[in-house]
Amino acid sequence: MRSDCFFFCPVRVRFGEVDGQGIVYNGNYAVYSDLALEEFLRSKGYSCRMLAEKYDSDICHRKATYDFYSSAFEGDDLEVGISNIHVGNKSFTITFEIYRKGEDELLVRCESVYVGYDVENRASRPITDLMRSLLTP
Secondary structure (H helix, E strand, C coil), X not given: CHHHCCEEEEEECCHHHECCCCEECCCHXXXXXXXXXXXXXXXXXXXXXXXXXXXXXXXXXXXXXXEECCCCECCCEEEEEEEEEEECCCEEEEEEEEEECCCCCEXXXXXXXXXXXXXXXXXXXXXXXXXXXXXXX
C-alpha cells in the first residue's frame, strides 16, 4: 500500500525498456528497484560506490521475487517506493512497491534480498554496522 512507503524514487520509463507493445519488459523492474535502493542510500549521504570502496560495506543482490499486478508503459512516470526493510546478520530484505506517479494502484511488488559481500574473497559477509544504520528508516 502506497501509504506504507517511507521513501520514493522517481523513474520515467524509456523507449528501450519496453517491448513491441510498449509494455515495460519484466527484467527492467530489477533495475528500477536497484536504483531505488541506491537513491535511498544517497538520501542518507552515501553512494553505493562510496560504501563499497571507502567503508568496506559492499553488497550484492542475492534474490528477488516479483508480483505483477498491472503494466507500466513507455513514458510513464513511476515511483518506486520502499515499504519495508528487514536487516539480518549477513543479509537484508527490502520490499519495493511500484506505482504510477500520483496513483494508488500497485503495479509491481518486489521483495529483494541483498547480502554483505567480501570482494576479495568473493563470499558473503556480515552486514557492516554502517550499512545496518543506513538501512534503518
